[in-house]
Amino acid sequence: MAQQWLDDDQQRTWRSWLTVAELLPRTLDAQLQRDAGISHAAYVVLAMLSESPDRSRRMSDLARRANQSQSRLSHTIARLEERGWVRRERAAEDGRGNRAVLTDAGWDVVRAAAPGHAAAVRDALFASMTSEQTRVVGEALDAVLERLDPDRSLRVEYDGPEGQSSE
Amino acid sequence: MAQQWLDDDQQRTWRSWLTVAELLPRTLDAQLQRDAGISHAAYVVLAMLSESPDRSRRMSDLARRANQSQSRLSHTIARLEERGWVRRERAAEDGRGNRAVLTDAGWDVVRAAAPGHAAAVRDALFASMTSEQTRVVGEALDAVLERLDPDRSLRVEYDGPEGQSSE
DNA sequence: TGTGCTCACTTGACACTGCAAGCGAAGCTC
DNA sequence: GAGCTTCGCTTGCAGTGTCAAGTGAGCACA
Numbered sequence A, B: 001m002a003q004q005w006l007d008d009d010q011q012r013t014w015r016s017w018l019t020v021a022e023l024l025p026r027t028l029d030a031q032l033q034r035d036a037g038i039s040h041a042a043y044v045v046l047a048m049l050s051e052s053p054d055r056s057r058r059m060s061d062l063a064r065r066a067n068q069s070q071s072r073l074s075h076t077i078a079r080l081e082e083r084g085w086v087r088r089e090r091a092a093e094d095g096r097g098n099r100a101v102l103t104d105a106g107w108d109v110v111r112a113a114a115p116g117h118a119a120a121v122r123d124a125l126f127a128s129m130t131s132e133q134t135r136v137v138g139e140a141l142d143a144v145l146e147r148l149d150p151d152r153s154l155r156v157e158y159d160g161p162e163g164q165s166s167e
Numbered sequence C: 001t002g003t004g005c006t007c008a009c010t011t012g013a014c015a016c017t018g019c020a021a022g023c024g025a026a027g028c029t030c
Numbered sequence D: 001g002a003g004c005t006t007c008g009c010t011t012g013c014a015g016t017g018t019c020a021a022g023t024g025a026g027c028a029c030a
Helices: A008-036 A040-050 A059-066 A070-082 A104-124 A131-148 B008-036 B040-050 B059-065 B070-082 B104-124 B131-148
Strands: A056-058 A086-090 A098-102 B056-058 B086-090 B098-102
Touching: A008 A040, A008 A104, A008 B008, A008 B131, A040 A056, A040 A059, A040 A070, A040 A086, A040 A098, A040 A104, A056 A059, A059 A070, A059 A098, A070 A086, A098 A104, A104 B131, A131 B008, A131 B104, A131 B131, B008 B040, B008 B104, B040 B056, B040 B059, B040 B070, B040 B086, B040 B098, B040 B104, B056 B059, B059 B070, B059 B098, B070 B086, B098 B104
Parallel strands: none
Antiparallel strands: A056 A098, A086 A098, B056 B098, B086 B098
16 A cells, blocks of 8 residues: 555645635635625526526526536526526427526626626636646646546536626 | 636636536546445545544544535534444543544545545546646646635645555 | 327435534633 | 633534436327
8 A cells, every 4th residue: 555546746736636626616605605695606607697698598508508417507596596686488499498597687796796706716816826827727627628528518618707798 | 898807818727627626526526426435525534534643633633634624524524423434532632622533444445445536536637637737737726725825724635545554 | 199208407305515603621810 | 719711623504516206398100
């Protein structure tokens, strides 16, 4: 058992990964919870909807883009619906499907939350990294993704924390 | 709202981060759950104990090193205790404190789980990165940590997935 | 038209986590 | 040594996530 399963650099990187992966979401969740009263997962969903045509998307499409399982998204949307920020509509094109639609109230919530959240991301993550590091980390993560999920069944595809709108 | 809050590289890196941070834990959790019947958080606790003097640690120390809040660790240990893998002892040096002690059964579980988990980490993460990327990512994460948690109140400090023992 | 499959989602039970409150032991301070 | 405060930990509860089973609409084929 004295055998090394990871080399020294890998071990260091692994430990640091574990810690950041614990701390960073906690930090961002706390900020969003405090300032907007929502979780990060819910924010991503709202932000994604705010950037979609008609501010709406099919559930399954939204799930893939927001990196959530269908079941999880269903729960997330249910909670957002209770608060009046999203509503569900039967999909016109396929009676089995649902579309999640961002309400005006939901729109206001995203708009209000976006700048603070963007600032938090910059402050917590990118303020500490050089542009070179940012680039290399991005490339490395993409390589990891390529192997972890070759057919891109999940992939975050919204334009970032700023919630850029189509306006 | 056309304003860019993150530059292009940052946005790409952020999206990739979000996806990997979702997928990687899910992958590792699934592997551990399938092969050893425990969560990753529980594994880290067991591994840490297995490397500690007398296979035991004070709760607060363990919490810090395993990257968990005290409350969370208390729950985790309670669950491990139910399964007979850990037991609690009043700390001799301070009557307020507890020590978590790894039982023989717990020891066997870690030993059995370690190689498979190490392989999963290598396969899921490091197999996709060059050694240069591994190094740079590690440095970048450390820089992030330095800012996120300057006084190192949390810090993963076990020797990696292989659960290197002192034998 | 009816039977049976698949698809898109939803639902319910259960596990894990954070937060806030609680509890007893230690450590003052007088 | 009585009364406070602090410390180390635990507990209960609410929120969020997963997994497996359920529901009802489409679709294929006789």
